[in-house]
Amino acid sequence: MDKTILAKTAGFCFGVDRAIKKLDQAIEEHARPVFTIGPIIHNKNVIERYEHQGVRIIDGAQQLDSGAVAVIRSHGVGKDCYDALEKKGALTVDATCPYVKKVQQIVRRHHEQGYQILIIGDENHPEVIGVNGWCDNQAKIINSKKDVLNLQNYGRICVVAQTTIIEATFQEIIKAIEEKFPEAVVFNTICSATEERQNEAAQIAQTVDMMIVIGDKKSSNTKKLAEICRLYNEKVYQIESAAEIEGAIFSEGDKVGITAGASTPAWIIKEVAEKVWKSKQTFKNSTKKH
Numbered sequence: 185m186d187k188t189i190l191a192k193t194a195g196f197c198f199g200v201d202r203a204i205k206k207l208d209q210a211i212e213e214h215a216r217p218v219f220t221i222g223p224i225i226h227n228k229n230v231i232e233r234y235e236h237q238g239v240r241i242i243d244g245a246q247q248l249d250s251g252a253v254a255v256i257r258s259h260g261v262g263k264d265c266y267d268a269l270e271k272k273g274a275l276t277v278d279a280t281c282p283y284v285k286k287v288q289q290i291v292r293r294h295h296e297q298g299y300q301i302l303i304i305g306d307e308n309h310p311e312v313i314g315v316n317g318w319c320d321n322q323a324k325i326i327n328s329k330k331d332v333l334n335l336q337n338y339g340r341i342c343v344v345a346q347t348t349i350i351e352a353t354f355q356e357i358i359k360a361i362e363e364k365f366p367e368a369v370v371f372n373t374i375c376s377a378t379e380e381r382q383n384e385a386a387q388i389a390q391t392v393d394m395m396i397v398i399g400d401k402k403s404s405n406t407k408k409l410a411e412i413c414r415l416y417n418e419k420v421y422q423i424e425s426a427a428e429i430e431g432a433i434f435s436e437g438d439k440v441g442i443t444a445g446a447s448t449p450a451w452i453i454k455e456v457a458e459k460v461w462k463s464k465q466t467f468k469n470s471t472k473k474h
């Protein structure tokens with residue numbers, strides 16, 4: 185019996201899946217150049233496939249050919265970018281994840297009502313940069329309890345979070361904010377997809393002999409997933425594709441767990457699962473001969 189456990193939450197989250205489908209649809213439907221504002225996802229295999237189909241990655245509307253198709257990825261962009269795309273006469277395909285869109289709307293509404301916006305998250309993350317673009321880039325971006333100490337009293341305060349931050353970190357920072365600014369309006373905008381994937385990976389890692397985490401080396405959510413698995417299992421292999429699997433790491437009876445980051449496509453996960461199975465068979469056959 186094959187003892188491989190594939191996480192149900194492995195791979196694309198709802199927002200990434202939706203963005204990829206919108207890009208595919210744009211390529212199919214429009215006989216004109218298709219651009220994405222930033223890479224559609226952090227996975228070089230996927231990006232290479234799209235490059236072969238003629239999709240070009242740009243940083244902003246200034247690099248766009250006029251009248252081209254511009255796809256906004258799941259992380260979203262600031263209001264300036266929409267305005268610039270409109271000026272360029274672009275056909276904009278908005279693949280911003282609806283959960284991110286909700287954060288942008290909260291920020292816009294509260295900024296218009298005179299609130300100071302606080303974003304809990306990574307100031308360099310594209311989602312945070314995009315959200316800040318809905319309050320004229322006036323948000324204070326904080327990432328730790330210590331950052332709260334440096335905040336002045338801005339009067340009315342509205343707090344949101346990057347959708348992918350860890351719940352415990354959010355709660356710790358919120359506690360510090362509420363002690364300092366009891367009137368602050370707080371929105372827990374964390375998306376449960378990341379937490380569910382991490383919880384399932386942690387649970388599987390505890391019951392298997394080794395864990396394989398698939399995802400681009402640069403993908404921060406994949407790295408985090410591997411880190412979590414290492415808390416429960418000494419043998420954790422972070423790989424980008426099936427090509428990195430060596431038969432020698434398996435024994436026939438090994439129970440192997442597999443999970444994948446949010447930007448890993450299903451075809452790569454499938455290839456890895458098949459390679460694991462084949463490697464185990466190879467091991468089984470080679471031990472029979474000797």
Ligand code: SF4
Nearest residue numbers: 197199281283347375
């Ligand atoms: S992690 Fe959540 S918020 Fe981010 S793209 Fe995926 S579904 Fe949307």
